[in-house]
Amino acid sequence: MLELQGFHRQISVFRLEADDWQTARDVRLSALTDSAAAFLGDEAAERGYNENQWRAELDVHVWFVARLDDKAVGLAKLNRSPDQSDGIHLEAMWVAPDVRRRGVGEVLVSALEATAASLGAQVLRLWVFTENRSARDFYLRLGYRGPLHPQKIEVNGRFRIEEEFEKRLG
DSSP states (O other): OOEEEEEEEEEEEEOOOGGGEEEEHHHHHHHHHHHGGGSSSHHHHHHHHOOOHHHHHHHSEEEEEEEEEEEEEEEEEEEOOOTTTOOOOEEEEOOOOGGGSHHHHHHHHHHHHHHHHHHTTTTTEEEEEETOHHHHHHHHHTTTBBOEEEEEEEHHHHHHHEEEEEEEEO
């Protein structure tokens, strides 16, 4: 658990395990409901995932939830899929709108960076849609380098451009 004191409130970050599947589901669905355009995921599809699918997701990838005053207010994951030839990626980053710009994102990213380094990663990469200026600015402030490589992808029936960012760890 990582903690940061600030704004007279305490931010705590916890790694989710398979038994935390309901928390992962609930916060992920909140993220998709709030900011669907920021993610590759599809809310309707993920809403239909059963317990076994959520547990499998938590077994394969490393998920963290951020809590502020015991309320889940953020989520992020490290994609460590074995078919990823280009390393570990930070994905699914979300902070609840009412607590943005209060340090929650920074604490979540710090936890993911430390975990990626402990798993042997020398570089942490992520992708951001070109129109998501606030996310781009956020990662640049945290020392990520980019945009490096653009790619055109189809998301929910339309084509979008996303750009890769990276940060050397350690």
